Amino acid sequence: MSKQEMFKDRNISEDYFFLDIEDYPTTPWEKFKRVVKRSLKGELFVGLWVVLREMIKFDIHTVQYPEEKLPIGPRYRAVHEMKRLWESGTERCIGCGLCEKICISKCIRIETRYDENQRKEVGEYSINLGRCIYCGYCAEVCPELAITHGGEYENASEQREHFILYEDMLTPIDDVLNKKQREFQGFGAITPHEDERLKKTPLAY
Amino acid sequence: MAQQPNRLRPFFENISYEREDNELVVNFGPQHPSAHGQLRLMLHLQQEQIVKAHPDIGYLHRGMEKMAENMIYNEFMPTTDRMDYIASSSNNYGFALAVEKLIGLEVPRRAKVIRMMILEINRLMSHLFWLATTALDIGAMTIFLYAFREREYLMDIMEGYCGARLTHAAIRIGGVPLDIQPDFLEQLRTFLGKLPQNIKDYEDLLDENRIWRMRMEGVGYISKEMALSWGCTGPMLRASGVAWDIRKEEPYELYDEVEFRVPWSDKGDNFARYRIYMEEMRESAKILYQCIDMYEKCVRDGETELMAHAPKYISAPKLDIMTQNYSLMQHFVLVTQGMRPPVGEVYVPTESPKGELGYYINSQGGPYPYRLKLRAPSFWHTGILTDLLPGHYIPDVVSIIGTTNIVFGEVDR
Ligand code: SF4
Ligand code: SF4
Numbered sequence: 001m002s003k004q005e006m007f008k009d010r011n012i013s014e015d016y017f018f019l020d021i022e023d024y025p026t027t028p029w030e031k032f033k034r035v036v037k038r039s040l041k042g043e044l045f046v047g048l049w050v051v052l053r054e055m056i057k058f059d060i061h062t063v064q065y066p067e068e069k070l071p072i073g074p075r076y077r078a079v080h081e082m083k084r085l086w087e088s089g090t091e092r093c094i095g096c097g098l099c100e101k102i103c104i105s106k107c108i109r110i111e112t113r114y115d116e117n118q119r120k121e122v123g124e125y126s127i128n129l130g131r132c133i134y135c136g137y138c139a140e141v142c143p144e145l146a147i148t149h150g151g152e153y154e155n156a157s158e159q160r161e162h163f164i165l166y167e168d169m170l171t172p173i174d175d176v177l178n179k180k181q182r183e184f185q186g187f188g189a190i191t192p193h194e195d196e197r198l199k200k201t202p203l204a205y
Numbered sequence: 206m207a208q209q210p211n212r213l214r215p216f217f218e219n220i221s222y223e224r225e226d227n228e229l230v231v232n233f234g235p236q237h238p239s240a241h242g243q244l245r246l247m248l249h250l251q252q253e254q255i256v257k258a259h260p261d262i263g264y265l266h267r268g269m270e271k272m273a274e275n276m277i278y279n280e281f282m283p284t285t286d287r288m289d290y291i292a293s294s295s296n297n298y299g300f301a302l303a304v305e306k307l308i309g310l311e312v313p314r315r316a317k318v319i320r321m322m323i324l325e326i327n328r329l330m331s332h333l334f335w336l337a338t339t340a341l342d343i344g345a346m347t348i349f350l351y352a353f354r355e356r357e358y359l360m361d362i363m364e365g366y367c368g369a370r371l372t373h374a375a376i377r378i379g380g381v382p383l384d385i386q387p388d389f390l391e392q393l394r395t396f397l398g399k400l401p402q403n404i405k406d407y408e409d410l411l412d413e414n415r416i417w418r419m420r421m422e423g424v425g426y427i428s429k430e431m432a433l434s435w436g437c438t439g440p441m442l443r444a445s446g447v448a449w450d451i452r453k454e455e456p457y458e459l460y461d462e463v464e465f466r467v468p469w470s471d472k473g474d475n476f477a478r479y480r481i482y483m484e485e486m487r488e489s490a491k492i493l494y495q496c497i498d499m500y501e502k503c504v505r506d507g508e509t510e511l512m513a514h515a516p517k518y519i520s521a522p523k524l525d526i527m528t529q530n531y532s533l534m535q536h537f538v539l540v541t542q543g544m545r546p547p548v549g550e551v552y553v554p555t556e557s558p559k560g561e562l563g564y565y566i567n568s569q570g571g572p573y574p575y576r577l578k579l580r581a582p583s584f585w586h587t588g589i590l591t592d593l594l595p596g597h598y599i600p601d602v603v604s605i606i607g608t609t610n611i612v613f614g615e616v617d618r
Contacts, residue, residue: 016448019470043413077368135283
């Protein structure tokens with residue numbers, strides 16, 4: 001019993017409080033008394049009243065889903081999007097492969113190649129949405145804010161595997177030029193007002 | 206007589222049992238809705254009474270401990286979500302805290318406050334879920350709907366914070382990934398303002414209800430010795446007459462700065478557990494109010510750090526990564542190779558909504574943990590069913606499983 005010593009004689013009055021639960025009736029007479037007392041108090045009607053009160057409030061919380069949809073917050077983690085640069089409209093992704101490396105369920109696949117100017121270019125980029133767990137780590141590690149999550153969450157499909165390609169995720173170029181692209185605010189986003197903290201690189205050495 | 210099952214002579218368990226001592230074997234689960242996921246209970250019955258119970262687990266086994274040995278530390282975080290998926294941030298937190306202990310990291314205060322808020326929101330979520338499902342198992346459908354409605358508010362708050370409702374991954378090693386969203390405090394205050402009335406409604410519906418009392422009172426009695434010897438923690442232990450809460454005994458985070466008291470009782474039965482859950486919800490609300498004040502003080506004091514500054518282990522903030530070469534290089538190394546904590550081992554217990562959630566990490570200095578052991582409270586609370594159920598009747602099984610609050614993501618891991 002030595003292991004139980006530590007539970008004995010502790011001063012627990014400050015941190016804990018003892019719940020006051022009355023003793024349960026043991027003899028038939030006490031039980032009978034309690035039944036009578038309860039019935040007189042009308043314990044069932046209390047419950048009925050609580051439910052009735054909720055009912056007549058008409059404070060209805062049900063959302064009729066396919067017709068009505070709740071708004072999705074700016075940090076919601078659903079199907080990925082690939083962003084473009086604001087100024088030029090070129091793709092942000094540089095094919096560094098960090099998202100492929102960190103992905104917990106190993107559902108991102110990237111192939112890169114040289115383009116005609118001997119620069120790195122993303123060739124094949126696909127995400128298997130059937131495996132993705134929407135953890136947001138790809139968005140968090142991306143050093144270019146290229147891969148982010150979007151708000152598209154209705155992705156029922158007939159198969160388990162459901163690949164989404166780079167072109168499907170990429171913001172249409174028109175959206176960028178019309179300034180309709182939305183920055184993702186969730187994991188991996190730059191903290192607002194963070195640039196105020198930033199210091200210029202000292203030039204004088 | 207041992208039977209050799211084959212296609213012509215199938216194995217009829219029940220026949221052989223009945224021949225021996227007239228017991229009926231009933232498989233409770235694994236698909237029974239009140240068996241909380243994937244619990245299979247093999248009950249040996251004498252009429253309606255249970256004489257032997259054998260919980261059979263493993264239907265949700267994913268081998269998390271082994272998975273952890275093949276993952277860098279950061280990568281394991283979303284996996285912990287899938288343990289106690291009712292309150293996933295508390296699992297994230299336990300892991301983050303263990304790794305922080307291992308590398309000796311001090312988390313900025315603002316991150317700590319946010320973490321506390323997330324933890325207590327998760328505790329409320331878990332307790333509301335517990336109340337809803339237990340009441341539903343026992344037949345009180347109204348409570349289920351009400352409690353789920355309140356839980357939905359909390360899930361919305363969490364969704365606004367981290368973007369997911371169930372598997373949050375909302376805590377990082379060394380801090381939190383994001384600041385809270387602009388309307389977080391306001392939403393939380395609205396919710397907390399409504400909570401006392403809601404809890405009172407639940408209690409009005411349940412406390413005096415004679416069906417509820419009959420299903421709860423004196424059912425599933427766990428004595429102090431039994432609770433201690435079966436390794437019960439959390440509300441299960443506190444209902445059995447041991448006042449023990451890790452938030453109080455070994456305070457982590459800022460739990461030593463907030464004022465709250467932990468309920469305990471010596472009744473040891475379902476009803477005591479129910480009361481403890483209800484009181485803990487009230488205490489969580491108190492903690493949340495204090496956290497809101499602490500957060501506002503942090504904002505006033507101009508503390509903006511959300512992640513600890515430790516370039517060896519933690520990537521720099523995104524803006525630094527995008528503007529400074531050294532941060533970018535560091536980030537690439539940390540993502541592709543992972544952090545390498547020093548050689549050593551830690552065991553860090555935290556008080557998850559269900560009890561003591563402990564992470565044991567043995568690090569050999571490599572980017573992967575050499576061994577990671579998870580101590581999940583529900584596992585032990587499943588074990589006690591062997592000892593607890595005999596003597597009870599079939600309907601009591603449901604209410605006892607309900608009040609043990611076991612979640613199978615956590616038991617099987
Ligand atoms: S959200 Fe997670 S699982 Fe999905 S692609 Fe990104 S890193 Fe992989
Ligand atoms: S999406 Fe981001 S992390 Fe992934 S390859 Fe492109 S730039 Fe790298």
